[in-house]
Amino acid sequence: MRLSGADIVLECLKRIGVDTLFGYPGGVVLPLYDRMPAHPEIHHVLVRHEQGGGHAADGYARASGRLGVALATSGPGATNLVTAIQNAMMDSVPTLFITGNVARELLGKDGFQEADATGIIMPAVKHNYLVMRADDLAYTFAEAAHIAQTGRPGPVHIDIPKDVFLEEAEFTWPEEVSIRGYDVPGAGDDELVRDAAAIIDDAERPLIIAGHGIILGRAWDELVAFAEKIGTPVLNTLLGLGSIPADHALSYGMLGMHGSYEANIAASTADVVIALGNRMDDRAMGRFADFNREAKVIHVDIDASEHNKNIPATVAIVGDVKQVLPQLTAAVQTGAHAEWVREVDTLRDEHTDSMAVPSGPELSVQHIVTRISELSPEATVVTGVGQHQMWAAQQMTFTRPHQLITSGGLGTMGFEVPAAMGAQAALPGQRVWSICGDGGFQMTLHELATLLDEQLPVKMAIMNNGFLGMVRQWQELFYADNYVSVSMSQPDFVKLAEAYGIKGLRVTDIESVDAAIKEANDHPGPVLVDFQVEAEGNVWPMVPAGASLAETIETPDEVTA
Amino acid sequence: MKHTVVAMVEDRPGVLTRVASLFRRRGFNIDSLAVGTTEEQGISRMTIVVDGDDGIVQQVEHQLNKLIDVVKVSDLTGEDTVTRELVLLKVRCGAINRRGVLDIVEIFRAQVIDLSPTSLIIQVVAEEDRLDALVENLRPYGVMEMVRTGRVAMTRGEQTAAVHEEEPDELQRFHTESGRRPEGELPFTSK
Known part of the structure; x- marks a missing residue:
């Protein structure tokens, strides 16, 4: 079947199973847009900024576990995507980014709206392509979709010159792709699994740290089975929250810079640390050199380059957690570490203050997110980056995978609205709450218009304290209260919402919180709630940057600026 | 290392x-x-x-x-490998001191591949320490230009x-x- 390049691209997307495309048109992608009406199976969402489209694809992928796809034009369209691409890269989100480029004969000539998108994006993706012939499109898309969604998932970028969209080629969809430089790890090495099992069997205080890999690898049931067999606490990284239900007896929440006291101390005193599907990064593990030097570390990850990168592993198993966990579960003895679990419970019971929800009278973010979680327990929660993100991670109850969608690795402010938009597009009929910072919200608020266009009923809660809260907290604690460029006057968010045709609510006191959340939940369309919260709340506990987890600070008095 | x-x-x-x-x-x-x-x-x-x-x-x-x-x-x-690198060296050298340079070339089993009244180009393929020694010995004559390909290596045997x-x-x-x-x-x- 001979088709134009544009038709081939759209056919490929359909074969891949793409139903939604977040995009923004422009000169060089016009041939593609021209053919879209002929492919109604793909719904194009017209975003208001390419970064928004990129984050939407990311949110779509995280909410559904399916490939998220964003499209942009050449030059500024492509460069506007970069933040979203790097965000997906850092958090291993299966995404496909398509950009148009100038016609082949103009490449490298600095023509109108030309940017070296292939070169600019190369270090921010798992792989990328510049497709120079329509003949190559089908194979390239098949390969790209395979790479994005297998192994350690990640973003893949395809750059297509304008005239390639117009060129005709024979279209055949390759049923299989074969890439000799790309292996997808499966089961773990049996001998290493036996070594790991022996260490776990000997452990007195084993501890599991479950990360995003459990969710990406769809291994949540396997995780719970493993944890239950050895009977030991499970901590989560920020992105691992939801991999074990928060209400499970062995679930002990998040560790790290703003992890709970008991989690950080448990991680610092365990004799065996079992890290599953996470990259042991600095925000989770604290200062690498001083992370629990006594512990033996078992590190299971699909990406061999994560082993021994930050923290040396006693046993490093390369493999898919979905396959390695059953191997480990079969190899270990049924354990009971009741004493150790009690020890962690005691820590938890004795150190409740730092994470206690303030009872008022000021309106605290902790109270609001707790109430959202309690009043919409099934909701998918998308956050921005900063204090509100940490409070959401600490206080909200995540009982299922894909429930928390947050920018972990890159820490992208402005993620909250477009990613929630993408999540809602993937989850029609389900509730999505976006917990927004007042700073981050203003970075990408243009997507309010898209929400209305697309009738996506995202509920947005702006934690409006008039500050860039986390920056202010650091200036207070580590820069002697020297507040520089951190306080900001805010627009009237309610009027702003109304200007976009979206319902706006304002909450200024603790008594009105529940009513506003319920009103938002009951409203059929998108809602923005401006929660005017206390100005200078701080997130506790805290591990100062560069400190070890054992140095977790519980209260402000312990800070020596 | x-x-x-x-x-x-x-x-x-x-x-x-x-x-x-x-x-x-x-x-x-x-x-x-x-x-x-x-x-x-x-x-x-x-x-x-x-x-x-x-x-x-x-x-x-x-x-x-x-x-x-x-x-x-x-x-x-x-x-167990063989490693080699190729070097081209342009050395300042006239009729008066050519013999000295050629002695060095011979000792290092290098080759002269270009000759002019005031300079010559030496080519040598060897392991790096031998190349370094060659360069050290030629330096007093005046090394005008040097290019090295970088190491290539191959394991011995099957x-x-x-x-x-x-x-x-x-x-x-x-x-x-x-x-x-x-x-x-x-x-x-x-x-």
Whole structure:
């Protein structure tokens, strides 16, 4: 079947199973847009900024576990995507980014709206392509979709010159792709699994740290089975929250810079640390050199380059957690570490203050997110980056995978609205709450218009304290209260919402919180709630940057600026 | 410690950029990088000399392996290998002191490949320490210009670093016929 390049691209997307495309048109992608009406199976969402489209694809992928796809034009369209691409890269989100480029004969000539998108994006993706012939499109898309969604998932970028969209080629969809430089790890090495099992069997205080890999690898049931067999606490990284239900007896929440006291101390005193599907990064593990030097570390990850990168592993198993966990579960003895679990419970019971929800009278973010979680327990929660993100991670109850969608690795402010938009597009009929910072919200608020266009009923809660809260907290604690460029006057968010045709609510006191959340939940369309919260709340506990987890600070008095 | 890492890579546009960018970003120190074609069509061989401890070199290998265009990575350090490097040296040298230079050339089993009244070009293929010694001995005469290719290495005996894994016919056709490996027509080719 001979088709134009544009038709081939759209056919490929359909074969891949793409139903939604977040995009923004422009000169060089016009041939593609021209053919879209002929492919109604793909719904194009017209975003208001390419970064928004990129984050939407990311949110779509995280909410559904399916490939998220964003499209942009050449030059500024492509460069506007970069933040979203790097965000997906850092958090291993299966995404496909398509950009148009100038016609082949103009490449490298600095023509109108030309940017070296292939070169600019190369270090921010798992792989990328510049497709120079329509003949190559089908194979390239098949390969790209395979790479994005297998192994350690990640973003893949395809750059297509304008005239390639117009060129005709024979279209055949390759049923299989074969890439000799790309292996997808499966089961773990049996001998290493036996070594790991022996260490776990000997452990007195084993501890599991479950990360995003459990969710990406769809291994949540396997995780719970493993944890239950050895009977030991499970901590989560920020992105691992939801991999074990928060209400499970062995679930002990998040560790790290703003992890709970008991989690950080448990991680610092365990004799065996079992890290599953996470990259042991600095925000989770604290200062690498001083992370629990006594512990033996078992590190299971699909990406061999994560082993021994930050923290040396006693046993490093390369493999898919979905396959390695059953191997480990079969190899270990049924354990009971009741004493150790009690020890962690005691820590938890004795150190409740730092994470206690303030009872008022000021309106605290902790109270609001707790109430959202309690009043919409099934909701998918998308956050921005900063204090509100940490409070959401600490206080909200995540009982299922894909429930928390947050920018972990890159820490992208402005993620909250477009990613929630993408999540809602993937989850029609389900509730999505976006917990927004007042700073981050203003970075990408243009997507309010898209929400209305697309009738996506995202509920947005702006934690409006008039500050860039986390920056202010650091200036207070580590820069002697020297507040520089951190306080900001805010627009009237309610009027702003109304200007976009979206319902706006304002909450200024603790008594009105529940009513506003319920009103938002009951409203059929998108809602923005401006929660005017206390100005200078701080997130506790805290591990100062560069400190070890054992140095977790519980209260402000312990800070020596 | 210096490690010799061999990466067999797909001969595609951008592959050198990917590898170079990786080294820069991860802060790996490269002493030399030599790239060339191999016995297998569509595969290039990169010989990379990296300075660092075993942990760093393990990271180098793993990070290289993550690149889709890198087919196989081997660390030849500690293997029984032959390593060679080619050097061209332009040395200031007239009739008066030529004999001295030629003595050195002979001792090092180098070759004179160009001669002018005031200079000559010496070519030598050897291991690096011998090259270094040659350069030291020629320095007093005046080394005007030097170019080194960087180390290449090969294991002795039967063992190889080669890929030996044929691309499926369909893919090979795709690569060669469809211009995924075009020659000279792309603005962003790696070589």
